[in-house]
Amino acid sequence: MQLNLKNPIVFFDLETTGINIAKDRIVEISLLKVNVDGSEQSKTYRINPEMPIPKKSSEIHGIYDEDVADAPTFKEVARQLANFMEGCDIAGYNSNKFDIPLLAEEFIRAGVDFDMTKRKFIDVQTIFHKMEKRTLEAAYKFYCDKTLKDAHSAEADTRATYEVLKAQLDRYKELKNDVEWLSKFSSHNRNADFVGRIIFDENGDEVFNFGKYKGQKVTEVLKKDPGYYSWMMNGDFPLFTKKVLTNIKLRSAFKKE
Incomplete structure (x- = not known):
């Protein structure tokens, strides 16, 4: 075929x-x-x-x-x-x-x-x-x-x-x-990044798919624990995951304005 x-x-x-x-x-x-x-x-x-x-x-x-x-x-x-x-x-x-x-x-x-x-x-x-x-x-x-x-x-x-x-x-x-x-x-999750550290939930919001904040919205985690962003940016995560995380952070900051 x-x-x-x-x-x-x-x-x-x-x-x-x-x-x-x-x-x-x-x-x-x-x-x-x-x-x-x-x-x-x-x-x-x-x-x-x-x-x-x-x-x-x-x-x-x-x-x-x-x-x-x-x-x-x-x-x-x-x-x-x-x-x-x-x-x-x-x-x-x-x-x-x-x-x-x-x-x-x-x-x-x-x-x-x-x-x-x-x-x-x-x-x-x-x-x-x-x-x-x-x-x-x-x-x-x-x-x-x-x-x-x-x-x-x-x-x-x-x-x-x-x-x-x-x-x-x-x-x-x-x-x-x-x-x-x-x-x-052939997809398991709707990934926001390629490795699935951040995925989309049923409402289309980005959520963490690992660690202590698994299942929680990225924007809410960054708001209540700002240091988590720095931890991920300095950690052994793929560059694209860091890029996605940064985009979410910037998008959230512009919304506030």
């Missing part, structure tokens, strides 16, 4: 130095753009993360320091990536929890204003878990009856993710071939 698209959609996968969204860096990114007419464009970049790649990470994805020593930094390719993804919805495997938040961090560090908040996100892993409950290799075998060669290669994982989504649409008649519907179905 081909995707029913209103906008182009980019499937992407990252290989990284680790799994800490705030601190780790991209070492490889692969993108597969599917246009509205079904035509495809793909790009893969090795990235110099400007930090050592831990041995444990290299053993997983097979990319070592010497492999990216002469590769461009993310900042050097950020504008190319933003242009390639401009106007596209976004899909990946476990992308809502990891790849999208980490990519957003890299864009912020590179000083490239690439607003992903207006995109629709499809997380193929979430659909898989909701429909069958299980790695990408297993999903590829289950849905496509193929063995995933070069697993943990960003390019192989990216194309496998695209094929799995199409096979999911063929298998499950209750799934709608509509990006907006799939985006909602």
Whole structure:
């Protein structure tokens, strides 16, 4: 089944130095753009993360320091990536929890204003878990009856993710071939930031989704405990989470005026 698209959609996968969204860096990114007419464009970049790649990470994805020593930094390719993804919805495997938040961090560090908040996100892993409950290799075998060669290669994982989504649409008649519907179905919360530290409640208000103020409105917490803002800004939170928090604080201050 081909995707029913209103906008182009980019499937992407990252290989990284680790799994800490705030601190780790991209070492490889692969993108597969599917246009509205079904035509495809793909790009893969090795990235110099400007930090050592831990041995444990290299053993997983097979990319070592010497492999990216002469590769461009993310900042050097950020504008190319933003242009390639401009106007596209976004899909990946476990992308809502990891790849999208980490990519957003890299864009912020590179000083490239690439607003992903207006995109629709499809997380193929979430659909898989909701429909069958299980790695990408297993999903590829289950849905496509193929063995995933070069697993943990960003390019192989990216194309496998695209094929799995199409096979999911063929298998499950209750799934709608509509990006907006799939985006909602593959989301757990309505996140205000990408990692879900701040989410929207049923009234559309931002609330904290962690810690001692979980479930409480951000504006009310900042009012009764002003120091919480400073604690978060100085803490090990993603840059985009801090940006969202600052926007809420500024918006609240302007309302008072």
